[in-house]
Amino acid sequence: MSVADEDNPYLRDPPTEFRPVDDLSADEAERQVALLREAIREHDRRYYVENDPIIADRTYDSLFTRLQALEEAFDLGHPDSPTRRVGGEPIDAFETVSHVAPMLSIDQSGEVEDVREFDRRVRRELNVAGSGTASSDAEADATDSNATLSDFEDSSATGAFAYVCEPKFDGVSIEFVYEEGRLVRAVTRGDGREGDDVTTNARTIAAVPQRLHGEHPDFLAVRGEVYMPKDAFQAYNRERIERGEEAFANPRNATAGTIRQLDPTVVAERPLSVFFFEVLDSSDGLESHWEALSNFPAWGLRVTDELDRVETIDDAIAYRDELLDRRDDLPYEIDGVVIKVDDYDARETLGVTARHDRWAFAYKFPARAEVTPIQDVAVQVGRTGRATPVALLDPVDVGGVTVSRASLHNPEEIAEKNVNVGDTVRVQRAGDVIPYVEEVVEKGSEGHWAMPDSCPVCDSVLERDGPMAFCTGGLACDAQRRRSIEYYASDDGLDLEGLGEKSVRQLVDAGLVETVADLYELNGIQLTALEGWGRTSAENLLSELEEKREPPLSEFLSALGIPLVGPTTARELAREFETFDAMRETAIESPEELEGVDEVGETVATAVHDFFTSEANAAVVSHLLEHVDPQAADVEAGGDELDGLTFVFTGALDEWTRSDAQDLVEAHGANATSSVSGNTDYLVAGEGAGASKQEDAADNDVPIIDEAEFRALLDERGVEIK
Numbered sequence: 001m002s003v004a005d006e007d008n009p010y011l012r013d014p015p016t017e018f019r020p021v022d023d024l025s026a027d028e029a030e031r032q033v034a035l036l037r038e039a040i041r042e043h044d045r046r047y048y049v050e051n052d053p054i055i056a057d058r059t060y061d062s063l064f065t066r067l068q069a070l071e072e073a074f075d076l077g078h079p080d081s082p083t084r085r086v087g088g089e090p091i092d093a094f095e096t097v098s099h100v101a102p103m104l105s106i107d108q109s110g111e112v113e114d115v116r117e118f119d120r121r122v123r124r125e126l127n128v129a130g131s132g133t134a135s136s137d138a139e140a141d142a143t144d145s146n147a148t149l150s151d152f153e154d155s156s157a158t159g160a161f162a163y164v165c166e167p168k169f170d171g172v173s174i175e176f177v178y179e180e181g182r183l184v185r186a187v188t189r190g191d192g193r194e195g196d197d198v199t200t201n202a203r204t205i206a207a208v209p210q211r212l213h214g215e216h217p218d219f220l221a222v223r224g225e226v227y228m229p230k231d232a233f234q235a236y237n238r239e240r241i242e243r244g245e246e247a248f249a250n251p252r253n254a255t256a257g258t259i260r261q262l263d264p265t266v267v268a269e270r271p272l273s274v275f276f277f278e279v280l281d282s283s284d285g286l287e288s289h290w291e292a293l294s295n296f297p298a299w300g301l302r303v304t305d306e307l308d309r310v311e312t313i314d315d316a317i318a319y320r321d322e323l324l325d326r327r328d329d330l331p332y333e334i335d336g337v338v339i340k341v342d343d344y345d346a347r348e349t350l351g352v353t354a355r356h357d358r359w360a361f362a363y364k365f366p367a368r369a370e371v372t373p374i375q376d377v378a379v380q381v382g383r384t385g386r387a388t389p390v391a392l393l394d395p396v397d398v399g400g401v402t403v404s405r406a407s408l409h410n411p412e413e414i415a416e417k418n419v420n421v422g423d424t425v426r427v428q429r430a431g432d433v434i435p436y437v438e439e440v441v442e443k444g445s446e447g448h449w450a451m452p453d454s455c456p457v458c459d460s461v462l463e464r465d466g467p468m469a470f471c472t473g474g475l476a477c478d479a480q481r482r483r484s485i486e487y488y489a490s491d492d493g494l495d496l497e498g499l500g501e502k503s504v505r506q507l508v509d510a511g512l513v514e515t516v517a518d519l520y521e522l523n524g525i526q527l528t529a530l531e532g533w534g535r536t537s538a539e540n541l542l543s544e545l546e547e548k549r550e551p552p553l554s555e556f557l558s559a560l561g562i563p564l565v566g567p568t569t570a571r572e573l574a575r576e577f578e579t580f581d582a583m584r585e586t587a588i589e590s591p592e593e594l595e596g597v598d599e600v601g602e603t604v605a606t607a608v609h610d611f612f613t614s615e616a617n618a619a620v621v622s623h624l625l626e627h628v629d630p631q632a633a634d635v636e637a638g639g640d641e642l643d644g645l646t647f648v649f650t651g652a653l654d655e656w657t658r659s660d661a662q663d664l665v666e667a668h669g670a671n672a673t674s675s676v677s678g679n680t681d682y683l684v685a686g687e688g689a690g691a692s693k694q695e696d697a698a699d700n701d702v703p704i705i706d707e708a709e710f711r712a713l714l715d716e717r718g719v720e721i722k
Contacts, residue, residue, distance in 0.1 A: 010039035014059050018066055021073045029074040036067040040082045041211060045300045048207040048273075080182050080210035084203040086268050093262070094196035099175050100221040101280040103189045105355055106338060108362035112317060115339070118361040119313035126346050128161045161343065164289050165308045165319040166277055168336040168362050170252045171227030172259050174202065175280060178220045181212040188259070192355075198259055202226075204268035213300035222301060223278040228255045229331050230375070232271035234392045237405065238378040241390055242456045244479035245505060247405050250395040251333050262531045273332075276301040288342045306330070309342060320363045327365065328373065328394060336364035371441050372396035373424045377408065377449050379456045383483035384563040385471040387462055389414060389451060391425070391437050398427050398435060406435040411451040412467040420445045455479075476616035481515060482508055484561045484620075488516045491650070492567050492674050493559030494548045495658060497688050498541035506530050515620045516559075520545055520627035549628055552659030553580055556630040560621070563607040567674045569599040571663065573608075578632040580625075587612045641717040643669035645681045648697075651689030653707050658686075661710075668719050676702055684710045 009015065024032065043060055047053045053060075064082065071077045109115065123129070175195070177185040186202035188195035202208050205226065212220070228236070233251040241247050248254035258270045279292045286292050296303045308319050320337040327334065341347050341359040350359040376392040389408040396403055406427050408414050417437065419425065422444030425437045451469050455462055460473030475481050482504065489499035499519075507513040512526050522545070527538035551559070557580075558570035565573070576597045577583035586593050591609035594600050600608075611617055647665050649658045649672070656664065661684065662672035676683055676696035683697040683704045697704050705713065714721060 008035050008039050010036055010063055011042060012054060014039075014055060014063055016059075016062075021069055024070075024074075026074060029070050030076060033067060033070050033074070033076050036063055036070070037078075037081055040064060040067065041209065041213070041300075044082065044206060044209065045213055049297050049300060049302045080203075082210065084210065085206055086204070086265065094198060094260070096190070096194055097185070097187055097197050098194045099187060099190075099192075099280070100177055102352070103173060103175060103192050103195075103223060103280070104352060104357050105192065106360050106362045107356045107358075108336070108364050110336075110364040110366060112363075115317060115361060115363050116313055118339070119316075122341060122350065122359070123161075125350060126161065126341075161341075161346070162290070162309050162311050163313070163316050164293070164340045164342045165310060165316050166338045166340070167304055167306050167323060167330075167334040168338050168364070169225035169227055169275060169277075169304075170250075170333040170335045171225040172252070172255045174198070174224050174226050174259070174274075176202070176208070176222050176224055176276070178212055178216070178222075180218060181216050183208070183210050196260070200264045201259055201261065201267040204264055205272045205274055207273045207302050209300040211300075214298040216299045217282045217284040219281070219283040220299075221280040221282070222276050222296075223280055224274045224276040224301075226255055226259055226272055226274045227251060227332050228258075228270070228272055230333060230394070231331065234375045236271060237392055238376055241378040241380045241405070242479070244381060244457070244482045246501075247390075247392075249402050250404050274302060275304050277303065286344065288344055289340055290342050313339075317363070320365075324365055333395070334365070336362050338362050367397035368394065369397050370428070371424060371426050373444065374419070374421055374437075377421055379452065381455060381457050381471050381477060381479035383480060383487050383561050385474065385477065385480055387451070387455065387469040387471055389449065391419070393425075393427065396427055398429050401429070403427055403429070403435045406437050408437055408449075410467045411464070411469060414451075415448050418443075418448045420447055420449050474611075474614040474616040475515065475620045481620075485513060485516050485519070487561040488519075488559045491690065491693075493561075494551055494555055495650075496541070496544050496548065497690070498537060498544055503541075506532075515623060517620065517623035517627055520549070550631050551628065552657050552663075553578070553583075553630040553632050554663070555657070555659045556580065556628065557583070560611075562611045564604045565608060567662075567672075569604065571659070571666070571672075572597050572599045574632065575663075580630045584612055584621075640669035641719045645670040646679055647672050647682050647684060648674065648676050648680050648693065648702075649684045649686070650693045651686030653684070653686040653710075655707065655711070664714075664719075664721070668717075676700060682710070682713070 021029075040060075040063055043053065043055060043063075067081070068083050068086075071081065071083055077083070107118070173189040175185075175187045175189070176183065177187075183199070183203070185197065186199045186208070187197055190196060203210060208224075228251040230251060233248070233254055236254065237247040248257065254270075255272060258267055258272060261267050276296055277293075278289070279286060290309050293303055293307060306323065310316050310319060316337075316339045323334070323337055339361050341350065347357075347359040352358055372394045374391045374393060378390050378392060380388045380390050382388065389411070391406045391408050393404050393406060408419060417440060419437060419440055420443075423440045424442040424444060426439050426441050427435055428438045429435050451462065453462060454460065455471040455473055455477060457479040458471065458473040458477035460471050460477060462469045463472055471477050471480065473480065475484060485508070486501050486504045487493050489496035489504065504513070507522075507530075510530060512522060513519060522542065524535070524538045524542060527533045527541065528535060552574070554567070554571040554574035557565060557573055558567045573583055573594075577586065587608045591605045594605040594608060595602055612621070642665050645665070647662070647670055649661050652658075653661060666672050673680065676693050678700045680697070680700065680702045683693060683702050684707070685694060685704050686707055694704055696702075
């Protein structure tokens with residue numbers, strides 16, 4: 001069926017109301033579904049390819065919703081229906097498949113002399129004069145550097161020697177295969193010969209046509225670049241930051257991480273788009289790349305407007321320089337331009353190497369270095385409720401690392417530096433690690449960005465405390481709750497090796513865990529249903545949790561994530577009060593009594609009081625105590641046999657819990673810390689010891705000893721163990 005105004009009522013003037021689904025016969029429903037699918041495909045082409053929609057977004061949404069309802073009610077689902085864009089059932093793993101034709105890489109350089117050498121080699125091997133003189137006025141017009149796709153659709157100049165210049169998209173390259181006009185396969189580039197079948201995910205991208213339009217080849221394999229538009233990337237990163245998740249470094253990373261999701265519904269929720277830029281194979285004879293690109297829009301395949309066909313390498317270089325000047329204004333990331341020989345016969349003559357096509361060259365842009373514009377500002381809420389403004393940047397190279405976000409520290413610093421959205425700023429990395437905005441290089445707007453009055457995550461009031469701002473929502477705030485779970489499982493908490501940041505995010509996103517108490521209600525069936533979890537990893541985590549049902553009081557207090565209460569302060573509180581109930585009651589009723597404990601002053605005492613008097617926190621702690629019974633440490637005071645030594649413990653010991661071992665060495669004059677530094681004397685590594693602490697020990701020349709060596713050290717120092 002072809003779309004025609006008189007045949008399809010959903011094309012130009014769709015109805016505002018529909019007959020109830022129950023009133024339709026099966027034949028009527030089937031016909032309406034066919035018309036809706038065809039109309040939606042045409043609306044998609046007009047929107048994504050032609051940039052000329054003919055109906056309002058709300059009208060389009062009503063057509064899409066109607067199609068979904070009919071397919072569900074009459075069991076009329078189909079693999080290439082537009083409704084497949086909402087995703088499907090999760091898969092266990094991607095299948096590896098061979099490409100229709102090799103997807104090779106491109107030789108590249110940022111040096112103009114290398115580009116000219118490419119041109120000399122191409123012309124030498126094709127026996128083409130460097131002047132590139134056109135054989136007629138028509139060909140001269142056709143090869144003008146200002147030509148556009150429409151100028152060449154009927155031009156006889158496609159056979160003349162020319163280059164086609166394109167942006168070098170910074171996304172993920174995919175092979176799309178169409179048979180009889182239907183999308184049958186989408187495959188990642190992989191090693192160039194074979195890749196992962198991501199067809200189900202590709203179907204969720206609105207700009208990928210499920211069916212080709214017009215007079216298309218019976219068989220067509222094309223190469224496309226899936227990408228995330230810059231504005232969508234910034235908005236998506238903002239959402240992630242405000243949910244307490246890590247932001248993606250750049251749009252390419254966001255795209256790569258999305259296209260390889262095993263759950264297509266996750267892909268459908270993320271703002272991906274695509275440009276098509278190369279024919280890999282076709283059942284129809286095509287003479288040139290420009291001819292192919294000219295046909296793409298008619299087939300429903302989206303191409304960029306930034307295309308040019310030129311005759312000389314000087315024109316190609318000028319194209320690159322002009323695009324470099326406009327790089328920041330483009331709605332998508334590019335990292336250079338690609339210069340391709342246009343004629344397919346000439347390409348055949350030039351051939352390929354084992355790794356790249358010899359008829360194409362990428363002229364790279366220099367990396368953005370340190371100076372970049374601020375596109376938006378998000379507020380990141382941490383475990384303790386601290387609200388930190390984060391600048392969302394156009395990705396920039398800082399010391400060899402791509403940076404797309406940088407801390408603005410606090411409201412006072414923003415006002416002092418006069419930083420606002422739209423300003424161009426210089427970015428540095430504190431200690432070569434944490435990116436921050438150093439200064440404004442050029443103002444793009446008046447005034448400075450102001451901290452909102454409420455938390456972007458839970459809408460609770462943001463209270464100022466000196467230069468800082470804090471969310472008052474406590475564990476009722478999703479961001480604080482997620483971070484509290486991560487901290488509970490960390491080295492400074494209960495040290496759950498099987499539960500890292502990624503695992504916590506999975507559990508929370510799957511709705512299995514809302515607070516730390518829910519960890520103890522997990523089961524193997526729930527865990528093994530998640531991506532990346534097998535029976536062994538699930539059993540290991542459940543076993544760890546079971547072992548932690550009676551944690552030492554000091555570890556439990558630290559794991560709660562009470563602001564300003566780390567492992568050292570938690571141990572002092574545990575020693576002083578011995579039971580959790582005694583400590584909590586004192587914190588609530590007489591917080592001033594806490595100030596008599598080592599490591600606890602007025603500020604810490606107030607933080608502990610505020611934590612336990614929060615209704616949201618109290619509810620979480622009460623639920624947690626239904627599963628956990630904190631135990632007081634039983635270590636008698638010793639002497640000074642270990643005076644001056646500093647220990648760090650990691651992994652599981654047979655004779656002691658980690659907390660007991662820390663209490664033991666501290667009772668005999670040593671210090672016990674949670675992280676390795678140059679001041680550490682020994683890292684005691686038990687079973688399942690964390691690799692990061694051992695790497696830190698190696699970097700700082702800290703001896704790593706096992707439990708037997710630790711026991712021998714205690715004996716040597718005269719420490720009596722009862």
